[in-house]
Amino acid sequence: MMNDDDNSSGFFDAEIEQPEPSVxxxxxxxxxxxxxxxxxxxxxxxxxxxxxxxxxxxxxxxxxxxxxxxxxxxxxxxxxxxxxxxxxxxxxxxxxxxxxxxxxxIDGITLAQYMQQGKLNKRTARKIITELCDALKYLHSKQIIHRDLKPDNIMITHNGDNVKLIDFSLADSDDSTVLKIPAGTRRYTAPEAQEKGYTPTLLADIYSLGIIIGEMGETLKNKRLLQVASKCTSRLPECRLNSTTAVMQALTHTSILRILMVAAFFACCLIAAGAYFYLRQPSVTGPDIYPTYGNIPENNACRELIRQKVAEQKGASLTEVDSLNLMQGIEALLQETFPTASMQATPVYRNQIAYWSREVSKLMKISVD
Structure with a gap:
């Protein structure tokens, strides 16, 4: 039969080494x-x-x-x-x-000092808010509330302008049983968090975050930051943005919408410009110009000019002078369809010239009935 010692956990006859004192x-x-x-x-x-x-x-x-x-x-x-x-x-x-x-x-300065020194701009403000929201999201996922969010408790590193949230002296958590009393810095503390008997919630941190975003908006005179700040700082907790994710969505939504609006504007400008230049170009459509499946459709006027020349020759071959004159006549007819220099530089025009040159050269070798 086993005794209690057989079922108890412990070290087996080992010499317990004393830890060395820390340096x-x-x-x-x-x-x-x-x-x-x-x-x-x-x-x-x-x-x-x-x-x-x-x-x-x-x-x-x-x-x-x-x-x-x-x-x-x-x-x-x-x-x-x-x-x-x-x-x-x-x-x-x-x-x-x-x-x-x-x-x-942390090698850096507080956000308050960062703003006082004029280092805040639109890019760094967005970076700071994003990283601060990321830190708070992590904090809230552990059921921890900072309770003293303010620029003096946010460090910005010299190397990279990275956020470091500091000072958890007033922080509270769901599993903590001590010091459950109102605390914070009045300017940044939510109204309900200053009342006796208040049970801390993450919405108090959202309020403080909104005050900070509002101060950035005032510094940069940025209307969008001020709008987001307003959504975070309602005196009624249930009317605030309910998470840091919602705060980031409020900022990002406007940025995406603005990008889409600008893109749509430029797209409309390009379409309008393309339509304008297209409508100004002379019409060059029709079976006499565009090849069909690799074949060159004939220009009826050019073919009629050749028939007239053949009739004048009465079956005799053309001389070089006759061929040159005939080709000049064909070119004149083609230039009625291709009146501009840019149109005459197209492959379609060059193919037409090559085609009729071959037709004329045939008349120099054989008779045409």
């Missing part, structure tokens, strides 16, 4: 202290790589509320892997600083 951070330098928040940021280096250390201010370090907030931010950020979201690498105690969230270092 200490080097070149630690404080570069930002939140004026109204509870955190501060350090730039550091490890394994030849720049990193960011995010920790509590000294006055908040021993307060359970803020300790919980830092732990929650780490728990949410650590599960996110996306090219347009700042990576969370770990949570470590750093001597002299305290518990720190270790984050990816």
């Amino acid at each position: 200490a951070f080097g070149h630690i330098e404080e570069f930002y202290v939140s004026p109204n928040g509870y955190t501060r940021l350090f730039r550091a280096n490890r394994y030849g790589k720049n990193l960011i250390l995010k920790t509590l201010k000294p006055e908040n370090r021993e307060m359970p509320f803020y300790q919980q907030a830092l732990q929650k931010e780490f728990a949410i950020g650590y599960q996110l892997t996306h090219p347009h979201i700042c990576s969370t690498i770990g949570l470590e105690d750093v001597p002299g600083i305290g518990t720190c969230i270790v984050q990816e270092y």
Whole structure:
């Protein structure tokens, strides 16, 4: 009979190796202290790589509320892997600083600074909105709401103008049970998200996104961006665009429609121009001009001219002078049908000349009854 030890999981008489202590951070330098928040940021280096250390201010370090907030931010950020979201690498105690969230270092500036420096244009605005929507779509698919979307929390890299969404200190998720209280930056926070008892939804992020798009539209004086912003920022959540996919469709739909309208305009211009030039050309249709299945239809006037010449010769062969005169007469008749130089340069005209030249040359060799 088996005892409980036989059915229990565990290690078999192995010596458990203690993990080696992590390599200490080097070149630690404080570069930002939140004026109204509870955190501060350090730039550091490890394994030849720049990193960011995010920790509590000294006055908040021993307060359970803020300790919980830092732990929650780490728990949410650590599960996110996306090219347009700042990576969370770990949570470590750093001597002299305290518990720190270790984050990816981003070489860039905030969207607010990017716009203040006049770098925003129509192309970069579309790129930034597209990448921001992509990041939010990923975030929302994990039932996570950022809750503090604003230009100061969107980094734009120096290399490539790529979006990096940062600062999940106020983010919330469906599975989180702590700090379920209203939070955000009032200018960018949806009206309903500022009320007590509010249950966070992704539509609050859509509202914040709309404010950001509106600021871009105002900077660029772009009516379409302002229209999309208006659809995102209705005070009634049910009247907003309901996802980042809908936001992108609202932007893309107009772009495609504009392209189709421009293409249709140019197509109409080409058709009109073609019709104009076609109607101005003399008519060159008829069986006397166009070959049928490779045969050259005869010009009745040219054939009648040859008959008259043959009758004058009374069965005698034509001389070279007679042939030259006859050919000049045929060319004159053909030029009535092909009056312009461009028409006389066509294969149809040249084929007619070649055909009648052969017919005339026959009269120089044999008699024609």
